[in-house]
Amino acid sequence: MATKTEFQIEKAAPIFKVLGDKTRLTMMKLIENQTCCVCEFVEIFQMSQPSISQHLRKLRDVGLIKEERKGQWVFYSLNHESEWFGLMKSILEQLPSQEDKLIELEKNGTRITCC
Amino acid sequence: MATKTEFQIEKAAPIFKVLGDKTRLTMMKLIENQTCCVCEFVEIFQMSQPSISQHLRKLRDVGLIKEERKGQWVFYSLNHESEWFGLMKSILEQLPSQEDKLIELEKNGTRITCC
DNA sequence: TAACTATATAACAATATTCTTATATGATCA
DNA sequence: TGATCATATAAGAATATTGTTATATAGTTA
Structure with a gap:
């Protein structure tokens, strides 16, 4: 039983670790x-495309997000x-909306390219 | 307004970052x-005393825990x-109890030294 | 006061993370 | 098919994190 609980904390810590980055946390709130x-992420964060891809990969590697081509x-x-979806929603609820970032994209016309 | 929300995400990310470590997350659940x-932490985690102190310092630096001599x-x-106390409680609720670690200490008599 | 116990801090080595540039993959379009 | 666009991956430099040893601080006790 002790082993089981340890295992669960060991699984939870990496979830918080990936959330512990401003860029990735904002990504989660955006989606x-x-x-x-x-x-869109590249535009919003004004970061290089590889950097964005790598952040998204970390979120995907722990199963928090999914991709669709x-x-x-x-x-x-x-x-x-994700088994963390419930917890994730309750966390995101307590963070401020990042919609303004998307609205700004629309103003610039940058969002139209792909959506 | 955009500035305000950005600021809040910027404040939240470091909270998750300190929680993103197995030792620190277990510490939070323990207390x-x-x-x-x-x-007690030194006994439970079988880590050096400086290492424990440094983990506790990180939790304290973001205001999640307090100390009392x-x-x-x-x-x-x-x-x-802490402004994060509510969120913190809702997270800890969803993690398994670590009481067994304290009970084990009591069995070994290690907890009695200071408590 | 001196010795001892508990904890904190400093300095440093080992390791991990993040961003950058270069390149690969995969889809679309002429 | 070749050119182009969107995304992913690889490799490496810069930086951050973590644990270790040594030492400092602070309280207790003889």
Whole structure:
């Protein structure tokens, strides 16, 4: 029994670790209720495309998000099947909306390229 | 307003970062409903005393825990005044109890030294 | 006061993380 | 098919984190 509980804490810690980065936490909040593609993240965070890909990979590696390819684009969204989904939602609820970042993209016309 | 929300995510990420470590996350669960002193953590985690102190410092630096000196001993507990306390409780609720680790200490008689 | 116990801090080596540049993969379009 | 666009991966430099040993601080006790 002791082994079981240890195992669970050992599984939880890496989840918090990936969330412990401003960029990745903002990504999670952005896709809380919608889907975003890689190019949007690149625009929003003003970071290089490889850097964005690597952040997304870390979120995906722990199962927090899932990807879906649509033509040339890859769209990311919360993984509702993750065992951490419930906890994740309760955390995201307590963070401020990041919608303004998407709205700004629309103003710039940058979001239209792929969506 | 955009600035404000960014600021809040920027404040939340370091919280998850300190929680993103197995030792520190277990520490938080251990003191969820009680107080522990440094020497107990040293026993429980079988780590060096400086290493334990450094982990506790990180938790304290972000305000998640508070310390209270009682004679030679320093006792750590959750900081109920932290703005993250509510979120923290809801996270800890979803993690398995680590009481067994304290019970084991009592069996070994190791807990009696300071408590 | 001196010796002892508990804890904190400093310095450093080992390791991990993050970003960058270069390149590979995969889809679309002319 | 070749060119182009979107994304992923690889490799390496810069930086951050973690644990260790040595030492400092603070309280207790003889």
